[in-house]
Amino acid sequence: MQRDERQKTTIPFWRDERILNILGQVAFVLAILFVGSLIYRNMQAGLAKQGITLSFVFFNGVSGFDLAESLFAYDRNSTYQQAFLAGLLNTLSVSIIGVLFATVLGVILGVARLSTNFIINRLAAFYLELIRNLALLVFLIFWYLGVFLKLPRVKDAIIWPGDIILTNRGMGIPWGIPTASFPTFSLILYIGIFLALIVFFSLRVYSQRTGRAPLTLLWTVLTFIFIAFAGWIVLPEKPLMLDLPLVKGLNLSGGKILSPEFLALTSGLVLYTAAFIGEVVRAGIQSVPHGQVEAARALGLNGFQTLRLIVMPQALRVIIPPLTSQYLNLIKNSSLAIAVGFPDVFYVSNTILNQTGRAVEMIALVMATYLTFSLITSVLMNWYNQRIKLVER
Amino acid sequence: MTEVNTVLPPLSERSNILRWMRRNLFGSWSDSILTILGILIVYWVLKGFLTWAFTIAEWQVISINLRLIMVGQYPVEHTNRLWLWLGFLVFLSGNSIGIWARQSKYAVGLLIIPVLLALLPFGPEPRKWLIALTVTGLIGWGLGRSQPEALKRSVIVGWVILLPIIVLLTNGLSESEAGFMSIVKTNLWGGLLLTFLLTVVAILFSFPIGVLLALGRRSELPIIRWASVAYIELVRGVPLITILFMAQLMLPLFLPAGWTVDRVVRAMIAMILFSAAYLAENVRGGLQAISRGQFEAAHALGLSGFQTMIFVILPQALRLVIPILVGQFIAVFKDTALVAIVGLFDLVGIAKTVLAQPAFLGLQREVYVFISLIYWVLSYGMSYLSRQLEERLGVGKR
Numbered sequence A: 001m002q003r004d005e006r007q008k009t010t011i012p013f014w015r016d017e018r019i020l021n022i023l024g025q026v027a028f029v030l031a032i033l034f035v036g037s038l039i040y041r042n043m044q045a046g047l048a049k050q051g052i053t054l055s056f057v058f059f060n061g062v063s064g065f066d067l068a069e070s071l072f073a074y075d076r077n078s079t080y081q082q083a084f085l086a087g088l089l090n091t092l093s094v095s096i097i098g099v100l101f102a103t104v105l106g107v108i109l110g111v112a113r114l115s116t117n118f119i120i121n122r123l124a125a126f127y128l129e130l131i132r133n134l135a136l137l138v139f140l141i142f143w144y145l146g147v148f149l150k151l152p153r154v155k156d157a158i159i160w161p162g163d164i165i166l167t168n169r170g171m172g173i174p175w176g177i178p179t180a181s182f183p184t185f186s187l188i189l190y191i192g193i194f195l196a197l198i199v200f201f202s203l204r205v206y207s208q209r210t211g212r213a214p215l216t217l218l219w220t221v222l223t224f225i226f227i228a229f230a231g232w233i234v235l236p237e238k239p240l241m242l243d244l245p246l247v248k249g250l251n252l253s254g255g256k257i258l259s260p261e262f263l264a265l266t267s268g269l270v271l272y273t274a275a276f277i278g279e280v281v282r283a284g285i286q287s288v289p290h291g292q293v294e295a296a297r298a299l300g301l302n303g304f305q306t307l308r309l310i311v312m313p314q315a316l317r318v319i320i321p322p323l324t325s326q327y328l329n330l331i332k333n334s335s336l337a338i339a340v341g342f343p344d345v346f347y348v349s350n351t352i353l354n355q356t357g358r359a360v361e362m363i364a365l366v367m368a369t370y371l372t373f374s375l376i377t378s379v380l381m382n383w384y385n386q387r388i389k390l391v392e393r
Numbered sequence B: 001m002t003e004v005n006t007v008l009p010p011l012s013e014r015s016n017i018l019r020w021m022r023r024n025l026f027g028s029w030s031d032s033i034l035t036i037l038g039i040l041i042v043y044w045v046l047k048g049f050l051t052w053a054f055t056i057a058e059w060q061v062i063s064i065n066l067r068l069i070m071v072g073q074y075p076v077e078h079t080n081r082l083w084l085w086l087g088f089l090v091f092l093s094g095n096s097i098g099i100w101a102r103q104s105k106y107a108v109g110l111l112i113i114p115v116l117l118a119l120l121p122f123g124p125e126p127r128k129w130l131i132a133l134t135v136t137g138l139i140g141w142g143l144g145r146s147q148p149e150a151l152k153r154s155v156i157v158g159w160v161i162l163l164p165i166i167v168l169l170t171n172g173l174s175e176s177e178a179g180f181m182s183i184v185k186t187n188l189w190g191g192l193l194l195t196f197l198l199t200v201v202a203i204l205f206s207f208p209i210g211v212l213l214a215l216g217r218r219s220e221l222p223i224i225r226w227a228s229v230a231y232i233e234l235v236r237g238v239p240l241i242t243i244l245f246m247a248q249l250m251l252p253l254f255l256p257a258g259w260t261v262d263r264v265v266r267a268m269i270a271m272i273l274f275s276a277a278y279l280a281e282n283v284r285g286g287l288q289a290i291s292r293g294q295f296e297a298a299h300a301l302g303l304s305g306f307q308t309m310i311f312v313i314l315p316q317a318l319r320l321v322i323p324i325l326v327g328q329f330i331a332v333f334k335d336t337a338l339v340a341i342v343g344l345f346d347l348v349g350i351a352k353t354v355l356a357q358p359a360f361l362g363l364q365r366e367v368y369v370f371i372s373l374i375y376w377v378l379s380y381g382m383s384y385l386s387r388q389l390e391e392r393l394g395v396g397k398r
Helices: A002-010 A017-050 A080-113 A118-132 A136-148 A182-210 A216-234 A260-286 A290-298 A303-340 A345-356 A359-388 B017-024 B029-056 B060-071 B076-099 B104-119 B124-146 B148-171 B191-217 B222-237 B240-249 B263-288 B292-300 B305-320 B322-340 B347-356 B364-393
Strands: A158-160 A164-167 A170-173 A175-178 A240-243 A246-248 A251-253 A256-258
Touching: A017 B222, A080 A118, A080 A260, A080 A303, A080 A345, A080 A359, A118 A260, A118 B029, A118 B364, A136 A260, A136 A303, A136 B322, A136 B347, A136 B364, A164 A246, A170 A260, A182 A216, A260 A303, A290 A303, A303 A345, A303 A359, A303 B240, A345 A359, A345 B240, A359 B222, A359 B240, B060 B191, B060 B347, B060 B364, B076 B104, B076 B124, B076 B148, B104 B124, B124 B148, B148 B191, B191 B222, B191 B263, B191 B305, B191 B322, B191 B347, B222 B263, B240 B263, B240 B322, B263 B305, B263 B322, B292 B305, B305 B322, B322 B347, B322 B364, B347 B364
Parallel strands: none
Antiparallel strands: A158 A164, A164 A170, A170 A256, A175 A240, A246 A251
C-alpha cells in the first residue's frame, strides 16, 4: 500500500513508460486517421470533379468488349461482372496448372541437382543458375514473342507424334468430347472417388493401429483408376469421343486449341518457378542428416523405403514453408499475363478500368482478389504443414 | 643390410579418368541411360543455340540500338553528365577495393569491365570515356592502397553523397535550355539507366522503412504491431503490378488538387513501398535470431531501448541476414522490369521501342536475349559479390 503510493508520487506521468506508451499509440492512431481522412477528402474532391461517386453499380453494365478466352460462354453483351468472373477463372486455371507442373519439374530438378551423375548434376545446376538470374517479365515476353508467335503459320504447321499440332495460332492437342453416356460415366467416377476415400481412410486407421506404413496414396489412386477403367469398359457407348485437332484452311479446328498467350504464360511461369522450387527441394533433402540414411540402411530398409519413410517425412518439414511462398509467387506472378495479352483477372480489370474510369473500385477489387487467393493458399499449406509437423511429446 | 627401395606412389584415383567416368557417369544401367540422355540434351540445346546465334540471328539490331538500350532517349549532348557520375562511382569502387579488399583480383575485375565494354560496338566517343573510366578506377585503387588510413573517411562520405550526385547530374539543374546543366525530363530517362536508378532508389529508401516495419512488428505496443503486420501482409499478398498501377492511377487522386508527381517518381514510390514489406520480413528473421541475453546485457549496461537497438541488436541482426537481403535486392532489380507495363522506358520498355522501328521488325529473339543477358550478368554479379562479402565478414561463422 505504502509502496504503491510512493511510486505514484515519484514518477510524474510524462515519464511513466506505461502512460507514454499509450499516449504514443494514441498519437500514432490520430496521425494515421488524419492522413487517411486527408487522402479520402482529396480523393472525394478529385472524383467529384470527374463526376464519379464510389459504387459498384457500374459492374452490372454491359461490357462491350470480347475476351480471347473464357471458360464459360462470354461475349460483348455480357456484363462487367461476367467479364471479371471469366478473368478470375482464367487466373485460377493458370495458377492451378502452373503449380502442378512447376512442382513436378521442380522436384525433378531438385533431385537431379543432388544426383551423383556428373552430367545430370551439372545440367540441373546450369538450369537453376540460368533461370534464377533472369527477370520473369523478360522471360515471359521472350516465350510469347520469341517462341510461340515465331512458330510456323498454320499451313506449314509442325505436327508432333500424338497428333499435336504446333502453329503460331496456338497448339492443338487431342481432346475428348463427352457423349450421351458421359453423365453415367461421371457418376461412376464419383463412386470411384468415394471408394478411393474409403480405402484411404481405412488404410490410415490400419496404419495407426498396427504401426505399419502401407502405401496409402498408391492404393488410393489405384482404386480410383481401377473403378474408372472398369466403368470405361462396361459402358456400351464410350463416354468420351476422341477429337483430334486438324488444320482447316487458315485455322485449327477440333481437339483442344491452346492459345499462344496461354502457352507462353504457363510455360514461362512453370519453367521460372520450377527453378526456385528445385532449389527449395534440394535444400530440404540436404537438410536431412546423412546419419539418418545410414541408420535406416543399418536397420535393413531398402533405398525406396529409406526415401519414403525416413528422408521424405523429414525433408518435407523443411520444404513446405518455402514451397508455399513459391506457390504464392506463382499465383501473384500470373498477373504478368497482361504483358502477353492473356485475359486473366488483372488484364480484364485493367480493361474495365480503362473503359469506365473506375480506378479506385477496380484496383481495390483486384487487390482483394489476390489477397483472398494468397490467404486460401496459406491456410491450405499451413494446414498441411501442421499435419506433417514433428509430433513432440 | 638390405635396403628396400620399392615404395610405390599411392594409387591416385583422380588421375584415372576412366575410373572417374565409371564412378560418376556409368555407375549402373540407369546411370548410363541418364548420362547418354544428358549428353543428347546438351548436344541439342548447344547445337540449336549456337546455330541460331551465329548464323540466323541479326545482331546489328543490338549494335545500332545500343545507346537506346543503355540510356534510352537521354539527350546526346548531356550524356557526358552520366559518364561523370559513372566515373565517380568507379573511382569510389577502386578506392574502396584499395582500402578494404587488399586483393588485386577485385581491382583487376573492376578495371577489366570498362575495357571489355569498350570492345562492344559503342562508337568512338563512349570508348574514350570507358578508357577514362579504367584510368579513374586505377587511380582510385592506387590512392586507396597507398593511403588507406587517410582516405577512409572521405571514401565513406563519398558513398553517402553518391546518390544525390547521381540524381543531380542525371536530372540537371537549370530550367532554361541553354543554361548550365539544363534539366533532362524523366520521360527521356530510359534503358539500363532507368533500371539502375529505380533499383538503387528502391533499395536505399526501402531499407530504413523495412527496418522500422520489422521493429514495429516485434514491438510490444499492440497498435504499432498490428499496423505493421497489416501493412506487411497486405503488401505481400498482392502482386507488385497492382501496387504500380495504384501508384500511377490512384496516387494523383490522393494528393490535393494541383499537386503532381512525376511518373518515374510514382514508380519509385511503388517499388519502395513494395520492397519495404519484403525487407521487413527478412530483417525480422534476423531480429528473431538474436537471443534475449543480448537485450538483457544491453539493459544492464544502462543503454536505453533506442541505443540497444542501434548499437547492439540491429548490427548483429542485419549481419545475420546479409545473404537474404542481397537476394531481396536482386529480386528488386529484376522486379523493376514491371515498370514497363505502366509505360516507362526501362530495359524492357525500351525493347518495345527498339522493336517498333520498321527496320527491326521480327527481331524479338535477338533483343530479348540481349536484355536477358544484361539482367543475368548483373544479377549473377550481385550474388557473386555477396558470397565474397559473406566470406570476408564471416557471416554464419561467428
